[in-house]
Amino acid sequence: MGAKLERFGPYTFSRTGTQAVWRPALPEKEWQAAHARFESTNEENGGHFQFRLEVLPRWPMQYKELKFWGEYLPHAI
Numbered sequence: 001m002g003a004k005l006e007r008f009g010p011y012t013f014s015r016t017g018t019q020a021v022w023r024p025a026l027p028e029k030e031w032q033a034a035h036a037r038f039e040s041t042n043e044e045n046g047g048h049f050q051f052r053l054e055v056l057p058r059w060p061m062q063y064k065e066l067k068f069w070g071e072y073l074p075h076a077i
Contacts, residue, residue, distance in 0.1 A: 003031075008070045009061040011035045013049070 002020030006013050014031055015038035024031065035055050040047040049072075058071045 005031055005034060009059050011055050011059070011070070014038065015049075016040055 003014055004017040004020050012034045013036050014034040035053040036049040036051045039050050058069050061068055061070045
């Protein structure tokens with residue numbers, strides 16, 4: 001299984017993905033700079049994020065004219 005590098009507003013996250021079958025297009029330093037990386041485990045929810053850099057619990061995002069909040073719930077991860 002490969003990995004995905006995803007950007008949500010100002011934050012970048014790395015996580016495994018069953019459809020990520022190709023080699024990463026970005027250099028390794030981009031992957032190492034991710035704010036958090038998902039660690040797969042035998043936990044009930046499949047794993048947890050390992051944070052390397054600070055991520056605010058809530059941040060503004062926008063797609064075209066749609067404005068919304070990005071959010072993670074520390075107690076749910």
